[in-house]
Amino acid sequence: MKDSLIHYGIVFTGGASILAIEILGSRMMGPYFGVNLFLWTALLSMTLIALALGYFLGGILADYKPSYKILATLIFIAALWLFILPHLTEPIATFSRNFGYKLSILFTSLCLFTIPLGCLGCVTPYVLKLRAHSLDKVATDAGDLYAFSTIASVLAALATGYFFIPFVGVKEFTNLIALALTLLAVLLYFYGRKQTN
16 A cells, blocks of 8 residues: 555656646747747747657666666756756757747757756656566556556646646756656655665
8 A cells, every 4th residue: 555655646746747838838948949839849849859769768767677766866957947947948949040030949849848858758667667566467557557647747747737837936946846756756766775685
C-alpha cells in the first residue's frame, strides 16, 4: 500500500509538471515570437517529441537498472533545468532569430524543453518497472499509471492557466515546480537508500 501511494504520487507530480511546463512555455516564448498558431504548434510538437524520447529511454533504462536513485536523478535533472530555464529563454530566442521565424520557434522550443520534458517522460515507464512484481497485472498497472498521470496533467493545465500564471507569475511558478521536483527527487533518493539497506 505504501509503495502504491509513492508510485501514484510520483506519476501525479510528473504528469502535472509536464502540462504546467508546456503552458509556461507559451508565456516564456510569447514575448519573443507572439502567442499564435506557430508557437503552439511548435510547443505541442516539441513536447510530444520530448515525451516520446523520455518514454523510450525511460523504458530502456528501467529494464537495465530499476532503481529509485536513478529515478530521483532524472527528476532532479529536470528540476535543475527548470531553475535555469527563465534565464535561458532570452539568449536562445535571440540567437534563433537567425534561422527565420518558424524555424526559430521550433529551435527555441527544442532547446528549452527537451531536457526537462524528456526526463519527466521517463518517469511513468520507470515507475511501472518498479511497480510491476508480476506479468499478471502489468497492463492494468500501466493503464492505471498513465491514466493517473493524464488526470494530473489536466488538473495542472487548469490550475496553471486559471490561477498560477495570473496570480503567482511565470518565473515564480517555474521555480515552484522546480522546487517540488527537487523535494520529490530528494525523498526518492533516501527512499531508495532505505530500500537497498
